[in-house]
Amino acid sequence: xxxxxxxxxxxxxxxxxxxxxTKQLRAIAxxxxxGKKIYRWxxxxxxxxxxxxxxxxxxxxxxxxxxxxxxxxxxxxISLLELMSAPQGALLWDQSFIWGLIAYESMxxxxxxxxxxxxxxxxNGRLKEFDCLCVPGGWASQKSRSLGNEGKKIIRDxxxxxxxxLGFCGGAGFALNVPEGLGLLPVSRQNSKIRxxxxxxxxxxxxxxxxxxxxxGLDNNPIFHVWWPSQFYxxxxxxxxxxxxxxxxENDFYVAxxxxxxxxxxxxxxxxxxxxxxxKLSPDSxxxxxxxxxxxxxxxxxxxxxxxxxxxxDRDGNLALFNLWHQISVSKxxxxxxxxxxxxxxxxxxxxxxxxxxxxxxxxxxxxxxxxAFLWSWRNDWLLKWKRKVRGLEFCSLYILIKGVEKxxxxxxxxxxxxxxxxxxxxxxxxxxxxxxxxFDKFINFSYPLxxxxxxxxxxxxxxxxxxxVIEKNKNLEKKLFGRAxxxxxLYFELIQQISDILVILLSSQNx
Numbered sequence: 001x002x003x004x005x006x007x008x009x010x011x012x013x014x015x016x017x018x019x020x021x022t023k024q025l026r027a028i029a030x031x032x033x034x035g036k037k038i039y040r041w042x043x044x045x046x047x048x049x050x051x052x053x054x055x056x057x058x059x060x061x062x063x064x065x066x067x068x069x070x071x072x073x074x075x076x077x078i079s080l081l082e083l084m085s086a087p088q089g090a091l092l093w094d095q096s097f098i099w100g101l102i103a104y105e106s107m108x109x110x111x112x113x114x115x116x117x118x119x120x121x122x123x124n125g126r127l128k129e130f131d132c133l134c135v136p137g138g139w140a141s142q143k144s145r146s147l148g149n150e151g152k153k154i155i156r157d158x159x160x161x162x163x164x165x166l167g168f169c170g171g172a173g174f175a176l177n178v179p180e181g182l183g184l185l186p187v188s189r190q191n192s193k194i195r196x197x198x199x200x201x202x203x204x205x206x207x208x209x210x211x212x213x214x215x216x217g218l219d220n221n222p223i224f225h226v227w228w229p230s231q232f233y234x235x236x237x238x239x240x241x242x243x244x245x246x247x248x249x250e251n252d253f254y255v256a257x258x259x260x261x262x263x264x265x266x267x268x269x270x271x272x273x274x275x276x277x278x279x280k281l282s283p284d285s286x287x288x289x290x291x292x293x294x295x296x297x298x299x300x301x302x303x304x305x306x307x308x309x310x311x312x313x314d315r316d317g318n319l320a321l322f323n324l325w326h327q328i329s330v331s332k333x334x335x336x337x338x339x340x341x342x343x344x345x346x347x348x349x350x351x352x353x354x355x356x357x358x359x360x361x362x363x364x365x366x367x368x369x370x371x372x373a374f375l376w377s378w379r380n381d382w383l384l385k386w387k388r389k390v391r392g393l394e395f396c397s398l399y400i401l402i403k404g405v406e407k408x409x410x411x412x413x414x415x416x417x418x419x420x421x422x423x424x425x426x427x428x429x430x431x432x433x434x435x436x437x438x439x440f441d442k443f444i445n446f447s448y449p450l451x452x453x454x455x456x457x458x459x460x461x462x463x464x465x466x467x468x469x470v471i472e473k474n475k476n477l478e479k480k481l482f483g484r485a486x487x488x489x490x491l492y493f494e495l496i497q498q499i500s501d502i503l504v505i506l507l508s509s510q511n512x
Contacts, residue, residue: 008078009058009070012048013038021315022109025322028054029111032086032326040216040326043080052217052323055081082213087131087164087328090117092171093504094146097496098397099137099308101404102382103168104507106310107134110322116508122151132164132328135171137227137308139487143170144180152182159184160298164328169229172304177235184302185295186239190231196286197279199255200227202314204247205291205307214243214292216323221247222316224291227383229306232290244292244307252379255281257388277388301329312382352430353413355437356406362444363399369448370395373455390454391482394492395447401499408506429502436498443481443491450477 015024032038038056041049048071049055058070073081091107093100093116107114114134117126127133133155135143144152159165165184167175175184189195205224207215215222224244234240253260260283263273270282292305308314309321367384370376376386382400386392409429453474457467483489488496 008074009072010055011058011069012071013054013056015054022318025319026109026111032084033113038084039081040084040213041080042082042213042216043077084326085328085330086113087325087330088129089114089132089134090127090130091115091134091136092117092143094119095142096136096138097500098400099170101401101503102312103134103136103310106312106318110318112325116504118504119146119151122147122154127154127158130163131330132166133158135165135167135174137169137171140170140174141180141487143174156182156184159300159302162299162329162331164301164303166303166324168305168308168310169227172306173230175302175304184297185293185304186235187293188233188235190233195231196255196283198228199253199283199286201225201253202250203253204250206245206247208242208244213327214320214323217319218316222320223250224307224309224317224320225311225314226306227308232293239295241294242290243294246286246289246291248287249283253283254385255283257386313380349426350413352426352433353409355433356402356409359440360402360406363402366395366444366447366451367399369451373451375451375454375458387458391478394482398492398496398499401496401503405499405503405506429505432498432502436495439491439495439498443495446477446481446491450474450481453477
């Protein structure tokens with residue numbers, strides 16, 4: 001029940017969200033964390049409110065007559081206000097890589113009380129301090145191996161006891177009832193022969209309003225983003241709430257390396273493209289398929305989203321994430337936590353920054369070479385698009401993570417530590433960078449010939465017998481760089497783990 005003020009007066013908080021601008025949402029989130037009560041309007045549009053508008057109860061020491069934006073609501077209108085929560089969340093860093101970085105940065109930009117947590121933190125019992133565990137994208141199999149049976153059991157127990165699990169893409173897949181999953185949902189993956197195997201970009205969503213306030217403040221068909229998700233297969237639909245389904249793809253939507261809008265206007269039908277590629281390509285089968293689902297597990301809640309609502313600059317997705325986040329049940333005492341024991345220091349040595357910048361320069365040259373070879377190009381500020389059979393995501397992930405390390409170490413070098421703040425020990429980071437250097441050098445050295453092989457093979461008939469030696473060399477280089485498994489291996493996996501270890505220390509020391 002909402003406790004009525006003596007005069008039932010509220011102040012409407014007006015916001016105007018430009019795409020990518022989350023400052024106003026962040027301000028509201030921080031007000032909640034600081035103890036302010038804020039409500040959302042969940043009723044139909046009226047002269048004084050639209051769905052999703054924010055209302056702040058007028059404090060008893062304020063005279064409504066002196067405020068232009070004071071609104072008096074009757075009991076019925078007040079019943080349509082939903083009190084927002086301010087959960088304390090943990091974001092699982094292990095095996096998330098680029099998806100962990102964008103999720104963390106987006107959640108910080110939205111003002112969430114979010115803290116990085118690792119497998120070791122979970123084993124040590126830190127999950128009990130939080131209301132919600134957010135699991136970003138990445139391979140579910142890697143997350144499973146990292147956590148082990150003990151870590152997975154702790155997560156299941158956390159949700160069963162009343163916690164919330166929020167998973168995006170690979171994090172959604174990790175919640176499923178599959179061999180490497182947590183078994184939090186009576187849902188598995190759609191058979192690979194049936195599902196659309198490789199799609200990405202913006203797509204309209206159909207929101208199912210019966211089960212969630214996900215769409216507050218959004219149009220009927222908001223635009224969300226997907227980045228190569230799987231698809232759900234339901235074992236028992238009666239136990240699942242469908243929150244959103246796939247609608248029509250937008251202009252920058254791709255299947256494999258094909259822009260859907262371009263193919264739809266061409267004279268070559270999808271069946272011909274599918275025959276050429278040897279895989280399913282037409283996005284028509286995607287329409288109406290569930291993309292965000294929820295259910296209960298014990299006393300807890302599980303939300304699995306193949307939409308990447310945390311995509312940077314995505315106004316609709318970020319607002320939907322904001323809506324989901326502030327509906328999470330709060331059961332813990334709000335306390336500021338740090339996932340790592342940090343050490344104070346006066347200033348990061350510039351030699352550390354010099355080494356990182358040299359590595360970033362080398363990685364930039366690799367990215368530029370791939371661009372000149374027309375193997376990939378920038379799709380947005382943080383993601384490449386690449387030709388089929390080219391390992392673009394791996395090169396992109398390394399570049400973005402190294403750039404993230406450089407950004408934060410530059411800040412430490414320029415500003416040092418603020419009084420009473422904490423920062424990771426310089427020596428620890430320097431040691432990690434030194435350990436990663438020989439692996440990085442090998443990766444760079446093997447990357448140059450691999451990219452030139454890609455260029456050669458993309459421009460000649462792959463059935464030509466004279467190409468066999470190049471194909472064989474290409475396989476050997478890919479094996480050294482990326483291992484045999486598509487989920488990651490080789491020098492790449494060793495290197496990105498090391499960079500991830502550096503970045504998590506830096507991120508965990510920064511203040512929100």
